[in-house]
Amino acid sequence: MKVTNRLSRRALTVGLSASALIAGAATLPGAAFAADYPTKPIELIVPYAAGGGTDLVARAFADAAKKHLPQPIGVVNKTGGGGAVGLTEIMAARPDGYKIGMGTVEITLLPHMGVARFTVDDFTPIARLNAEPSAITVKADAPWKTFEEFLDNAKANPGKVRIGNSGTGAIWHLAAEALADRTGTTFNHVPFDGANPAVTSLLGGHIEAVSVSPAEVSSQLAAGQLRMLAVMADQRQKAFPDVPTLKEKGIDLSVATWRGIVVPKKTPAAVVETLRTASKAAAEDQSFRDQLAKMNLTWAYADGPEFGQVMQKDNAFFKGMMTKLGMAK
Amino acid sequence: MHELDLLMGGFATLASNPLALLLALVGVALGIVIGALPGLTATMGVAILLPFTFGMDPVSGLLMISGVFFGGVYGGSVTAILLRIPGTPAAAATAMDGFELTRKGMAGVALGTATLSSFLGGTASIIVLIFMAPILAGFALEFSAPESFALAVFGLSIIASISGRSVIKGLIAGFLGLLIATVGMDPMDGFPRFTGGYTELFNVPFIPVMIGLFAAAEAFKTLEDPKVRLGMAAALGRILPDWPTYRRMLGTVARSSGLGIVIGIIPGAGADIAAYVAYNEAKRFSRTPENYGKGELAGVAACEAGANGCTGGALLTMLTLGIPGDAVTAVMLGALTLQGLQPGPLLLKDHADLVFTLFAGMLFCYVAMLVIGLGSLRFMGRVLQMPKSVLTPVILVLCIVGTYAINNSLFDIGIMLAAGVAGYFMQKWDFPASPVVLALIMGPMAEANFRRALSLSGGSYDFLYTRPITVVLLSVAILTLLLPLVKRWRAHRMESRRPGATSPQNQA
Numbered sequence: 001m002k003v004t005n006r007l008s009r010r011a012l013t014v015g016l017s018a019s020a021l022i023a024g025a026a027t028l029p030g031a032a033f034a035a036d037y038p039t040k041p042i043e044l045i046v047p048y049a050a051g052g053g054t055d056l057v058a059r060a061f062a063d064a065a066k067k068h069l070p071q072p073i074g075v076v077n078k079t080g081g082g083g084a085v086g087l088t089e090i091m092a093a094r095p096d097g098y099k100i101g102m103g104t105v106e107i108t109l110l111p112h113m114g115v116a117r118f119t120v121d122d123f124t125p126i127a128r129l130n131a132e133p134s135a136i137t138v139k140a141d142a143p144w145k146t147f148e149e150f151l152d153n154a155k156a157n158p159g160k161v162r163i164g165n166s167g168t169g170a171i172w173h174l175a176a177e178a179l180a181d182r183t184g185t186t187f188n189h190v191p192f193d194g195a196n197p198a199v200t201s202l203l204g205g206h207i208e209a210v211s212v213s214p215a216e217v218s219s220q221l222a223a224g225q226l227r228m229l230a231v232m233a234d235q236r237q238k239a240f241p242d243v244p245t246l247k248e249k250g251i252d253l254s255v256a257t258w259r260g261i262v263v264p265k266k267t268p269a270a271v272v273e274t275l276r277t278a279s280k281a282a283a284e285d286q287s288f289r290d291q292l293a294k295m296n297l298t299w300a301y302a303d304g305p306e307f308g309q310v311m312q313k314d315n316a317f318f319k320g321m322m323t324k325l326g327m328a329k
Numbered sequence: 330m331h332e333l334d335l336l337m338g339g340f341a342t343l344a345s346n347p348l349a350l351l352l353a354l355v356g357v358a359l360g361i362v363i364g365a366l367p368g369l370t371a372t373m374g375v376a377i378l379l380p381f382t383f384g385m386d387p388v389s390g391l392l393m394i395s396g397v398f399f400g401g402v403y404g405g406s407v408t409a410i411l412l413r414i415p416g417t418p419a420a421a422a423t424a425m426d427g428f429e430l431t432r433k434g435m436a437g438v439a440l441g442t443a444t445l446s447s448f449l450g451g452t453a454s455i456i457v458l459i460f461m462a463p464i465l466a467g468f469a470l471e472f473s474a475p476e477s478f479a480l481a482v483f484g485l486s487i488i489a490s491i492s493g494r495s496v497i498k499g500l501i502a503g504f505l506g507l508l509i510a511t512v513g514m515d516p517m518d519g520f521p522r523f524t525g526g527y528t529e530l531f532n533v534p535f536i537p538v539m540i541g542l543f544a545a546a547e548a549f550k551t552l553e554d555p556k557v558r559l560g561m562a563a564a565l566g567r568i569l570p571d572w573p574t575y576r577r578m579l580g581t582v583a584r585s586s587g588l589g590i591v592i593g594i595i596p597g598a599g600a601d602i603a604a605y606v607a608y609n610e611a612k613r614f615s616r617t618p619e620n621y622g623k624g625e626l627a628g629v630a631a632c633e634a635g636a637n638g639c640t641g642g643a644l645l646t647m648l649t650l651g652i653p654g655d656a657v658t659a660v661m662l663g664a665l666t667l668q669g670l671q672p673g674p675l676l677l678k679d680h681a682d683l684v685f686t687l688f689a690g691m692l693f694c695y696v697a698m699l700v701i702g703l704g705s706l707r708f709m710g711r712v713l714q715m716p717k718s719v720l721t722p723v724i725l726v727l728c729i730v731g732t733y734a735i736n737n738s739l740f741d742i743g744i745m746l747a748a749g750v751a752g753y754f755m756q757k758w759d760f761p762a763s764p765v766v767l768a769l770i771m772g773p774m775a776e777a778n779f780r781r782a783l784s785l786s787g788g789s790y791d792f793l794y795t796r797p798i799t800v801v802l803l804s805v806a807i808l809t810l811l812l813p814l815v816k817r818w819r820a821h822r823m824e825s826r827r828p829g830a831t832s833p834q835n836q837a
Binding site for chain 2: 117159164167191197199203
């Protein structure tokens with residue numbers, strides 16, 4: 001009952017938007033078959049390697065979307081350039097809805113570094129699926145029990161506290177830089193080749209803290225080897241209710257990575273509408289939520305327009321940060 | 330022996346789960362095929378298989394993935410030995426002596442030795458994983474940037490011993506590799522270097538270069554020979570090496586397995602580095618080092634035992650610390666998490682039964698690999714009897730498809746073909762290809778970790794001589810570089826002394 005209801009509603013939306021587009025169809029050959037989109041399998045471009053976090057979200061989504069779209073979604077990994085290769089491919093795809101992409105926070109980072117041909121405005125957001133905040137984590141036997149103690153120490157020893165991140169210009173580096181900027185401290189930022197090596201280095205006592213997401217340190221937190229001092233989110237994390245947010249500590253700073261479905265800018269409205277409806281249904285599917293939870297990933301569905309606001313806000317924030325750091329080109 | 334009881338329990342559980350055993354078998358067979366095809370690596374195999382294991386019970390799913398991992402590491406050696414197509418970066422080391430053996434008509438024994446050594450190295454590493462995991466886990470944490478830098482420098486010093494006939498040409502090839510390795514995103518500051526505006530060049534296209542230098546170059550070379558068949562040993566000959574021959578290699582296999590395990594434990598170092606280091610040490614300890622590079626069975630044994638020794642080491646760090654040391658174990662960590670097992674210090678405590686069932690299954694996987702490997706070698710060896718007019722195009726197609734599969738990128742195919750042409754001329758002018766591959770693996774590792782170490786120390790160079798592991802590794806690196814020179818100098822002096830009577834200096 002529910003399914004048919006949803007189906008017919010979708011058919012209606014599609015039908016209405018399609019009829020609205022009929023006038024344009026005469027001039028735009030691409031829009032002519034938007035009415036019965038999708039008639040063939042959809043390709044979902046993932047800008048990162050198979051098996052990684054972004055890939056797992058994409059595959060779980062493709063799986064859940066089977067029930068809500070008449071055609072299957074196939075995942076294709078296009079790696080390289082810290083995500084630039086895959087994101088460029090999504091941007092440059094024919095805007096017919098048969099090549100959609102997994103957009104990540106790098107959409108709002110790479111353009112400012114002068115290493116991408118796209119900007120945030122080249123994409124139409126469909127749905128945000130997942131988001132992970134930055135968190136400050138130290139070793140369990142570190143002398144700092146609270147975030148205040150950690151910050152006091154950093155202020156007393158400028159440039160001495162080493163914070164590991166997942167690479168220069170990557171999201172966790174900017175999170176730590178933003179923290180330094182807001183609190184007037186100087187850290188020694190040490191880039192690693194991804195979040196895992198940074199955590200290894202922290203466990204070995206070679207650095208003082210990491211700024212990676214809670215999910216990336218959860219097993220070491222559970223074992224009591226590491227201690228999370230604060231998360232850079234608006235609200236406390238469900239999995240870590242005891243860890244305060246920076247906002248509670250009087251620092252107005254939230255930095256998070258996100259992953260979601262995007263399409264090229266010129267995609268017809270009817271196709272966008274179909275994808276939004278299907279994505280919403282797939283994201284709210286219990287199987288998708290369960291799959292994310294199993295992988296320690298935070299479910300954070302946001303509909304297209306709302307997702308777009310997040311993208312614009314992050315884009316402005318990171319542009320400012322990178323200009324200040326001298327990284328922007 | 331608490332662990333032994335648990336392991337026996339694991340075997341018992343496994344025996345009552347025939348589906349898991351069957352899936353492990355399928356995994357190993359798939360892994361061997363994936364490993365043998367150029368471009369398709371164990372990492373990719375594991376990642377592709379991952380979604381299929383979602384619905385399986387944890388033991389079946391994880392054993393199938395382990396099977397692909399183990400088979401993938403071994404499978405690369407088959408094509409490396411028969412056709413000089415290294416399916417994986419580690420197999421590029423195996424190809425050095427393996428393909429020379431094939432040329433001599435000893436392909437069968439080379440394959441058999443590789444299979445047996447892979448089995449022994451892998452099994453030894455799993456046994457270490459079972460009994461010594463908690464003790465060795467701490468070792469991984471000792472490794473920080475200075476240690477990784479020293480390991481990479483040691484790795485680079487190996488160029489001296491894999492250069493073949495001319496050390497100078499080897500060094501030229503090595504420096505060429507280092508130059509190529511500087512292309513791409515700067516590892517510390519994130520600026521693109523020498524990319525010419527191509528985003529595809531942000532990461533060093535390492536595997537396409539390797540496939541080009543070895544496989545495509547070899548295919549190009551066969552094109553100039555008018556003979557229809559390769560003419561390399563119509564029959565494979567015996568497959569298992571006779572016992573006295575293999576017994577002499579047991580020391581090498583044991584040493585190589587040990588090195589493989591240690592290198593596997595170190596975060597960021599994997600089977601490729603292990604294979605080269607094991608080869609280098611086998612040559613160093615050999616009584617006939619001059620045979621290496623000209624078809625030495627022990628060289629094949631060392632590479633394979635080292636590469637497969639890595640598997641248990643890499644699993645050890647991932648399972649006990651919850652930190653993957655390389656790309657394969659990173660995907661496996663995802664697989665474990667999805668099955669509700671959180672790798673990390675608590676895993677062995679909370680899920681001992683399940684983990685030891687897995688360990689038992691991993692031992693089974695290696696036995697399966699031995700049986701499948703030995704059983705299929707005769708069949709795979711047939712490839713040598715194929716007419717060249719069929720084989721060469723097939724190899725080139727495999728190179729192209731394999732390269733495309735890595736990143737789904739046409740750009741990479743261009744790089745592979747360019748490397749193939751370069752590799753063809755390198756062969757013609759007697760420049761070895763292995764130093765290029767080694768430099769491509771070690772160069773970025775050395776650079777990133779040296780600069781990271783400086784960042785960690787606040788700009789002080791003290792880490793070069795204050796950290797014990799770093800000092801040892803750097804010293805060994807210097808020794809490795811100088812030893813061949815010292816030996817040559819002494820040999821030279823001996824020679825000038827022997828006919829001494831006529832030499833004026835000796836009369837004085």
